[in-house]
Amino acid sequence: MRMFSVFMMLMAVIYLSACNTMAGVGKDIQRGGEALENAAD
Numbered sequence: 001m002r003m004f005s006v007f008m009m010l011m012a013v014i015y016l017s018a019c020n021t022m023a024g025v026g027k028d029i030q031r032g033g034e035a036l037e038n039a040a041d
Contacts, residue, residue: 004039008032008035008036012032015031015032
């Protein structure tokens with residue numbers, strides 16, 4: 001479980017660093033939340 005958490009944090013950093021606008025940040029955060037929901041199922 002700890003490795004999964006580290007992986008998700010790394011993915012979040014990559015996604016956030018790729019964004020150029022606040023709208024992009026919002027979309028990336030939403031996708032990250034959806035990924036977590038799907039992983040929890």
